[in-house]
Amino acid sequence: MKTIALLLFFFASLTDISAQNHPSEGFFETSDHVKLKYKVSGKGEVCFYISGGPGQGYSSFELMGGNNLEKNMQMVYMDQRGSGESGTSENYHLDQMVQDIEELRQHLKLKKIYLLAHSFGGIIAVNYAKKYPEHTKGLILANVTLHFLNDESVKEQIEYGNSLLEIKSRALPEDSLSSELSKVSSALRKKRIGYKFLTEDIETIKESDKIDSLHPRIIDFGMAVISKPKDYPEYYADYAPVTKDIHIPVLIITGKKDKAVGAQHYKTFSFPNQKIVIIDGGHLLYYEKNKEFVNAVSRFVNTTK
Numbered sequence: 644m645k646t647i648a649l650l651l652f653f654f655a656s657l658t659d660i661s662a663q664n665h666p667s668e669g670f671f672e673t674s675d676h677v678k679l680k681y682k683v684s685g686k687g688e689v690c691f692y693i694s695g696g697p698g699q700g701y702s703s704f705e706l707m708g709g710n711n712l713e714k715n716m717q718m719v720y721m722d723q724r725g726s727g728e729s730g731t732s733e734n735y736h737l738d739q740m741v742q743d744i745e746e747l748r749q750h751l752k753l754k755k756i757y758l759l760a761h762s763f764g765g766i767i768a769v770n771y772a773k774k775y776p777e778h779t780k781g782l783i784l785a786n787v788t789l790h791f792l793n794d795e796s797v798k799e800q801i802e803y804g805n806s807l808l809e810i811k812s813r814a815l816p817e818d819s820l821s822s823e824l825s826k827v828s829s830a831l832r833k834k835r836i837g838y839k840f841l842t843e844d845i846e847t848i849k850e851s852d853k854i855d856s857l858h859p860r861i862i863d864f865g866m867a868v869i870s871k872p873k874d875y876p877e878y879y880a881d882y883a884p885v886t887k888d889i890h891i892p893v894l895i896i897t898g899k900k901d902k903a904v905g906a907q908h909y910k911t912f913s914f915p916n917q918k919i920v921i922i923d924g925g926h927l928l929y930y931e932k933n934k935e936f937v938n939a940v941s942r943f944v945n946t947t948k
Contacts, residue, residue: 688757700860702858712759721747731863741770745774755780763787763788769886789883796904808827841926898926898928901924
């Protein structure tokens with residue numbers, strides 16, 4: 644009996660990070676000497692959370708319901724370089740963001756992981772799965788974009804914004820969509836309803852802002868991507884076409900009222916092994932529809948582990 648107990652302990656330690664002498668919360672240094680903040684919490688299948696933004700830290704997701712996943716999964720949260728509490732860098736290119744995930748996986752001595760990405764984080768997660776399929780057990784894509792600021796989603800945002808402003812939408816040339824969205828967004832902010840792209844409930848935004856204010860946060864990565872699009876063209880490319888070549892299990896969670904990435908954007912994805920869950924909500928389903936969100940993730944992991 645003693646031998647069996649020892650063997651059970653040994654095999655359990657292969658997947659339980661907490662048994663590998665790693666702190667539950669701390670920093671690790673990448674190969675190019677950037678210190679990244681990470682946290683490990685929960686038990687079960689290991690899942691890395693990839694924040695959106697670009698440049699959003701992990702705290703708001705974790706503390707607004709993401710931590711309910713920890714009942715059945717071991718969540719690994721990481722602030723991307725130039726985000727949250729992690730260090731800044733001269734290199735925010737996509738291949739480096741992918742490599743940071745891979746180096747943390749190696750640091751934690753994990754063979755295979757799930758990736759759960761939100762919003763802009765989908766671009767990073769899909770590119771990790773494409774490069775490292777042997778280490779990716781499954782993808783969970785929650786309200787993600789795989790083509791940042793694509794024309795169709797921007798048109799949807801403009802039309803929705805105009806409806807809120809009670810302005811009749813008009814046909815626009817493709818090269819003026821960005822400037823038009825800026826005008827609409829500015830007008831919405833003046834009326835203090837710009838948050839409606841994310842959620843219909845202002846209390847959700849207040850809760851998110853409260854959490855962000857309590858945690859140190861930098862947005863160097865996000866500012867680099869947004870303010871220097873010519874320096875980071877890879878973040879504005881369309882990654883929907885590559886989904887047909889990613890054969891691991893994929894869960895797509897989308898909101899019927901998601902105006903941040905577009906309620907129809909998920910239809911451009913073509914993973915061979917994908918499951919789609921549509922929830923009646925906006926861009927922040929993990930908070931506003933937490934029970935449905937957690938149940939969808941749990942069912943997916945239970946059928947793929």
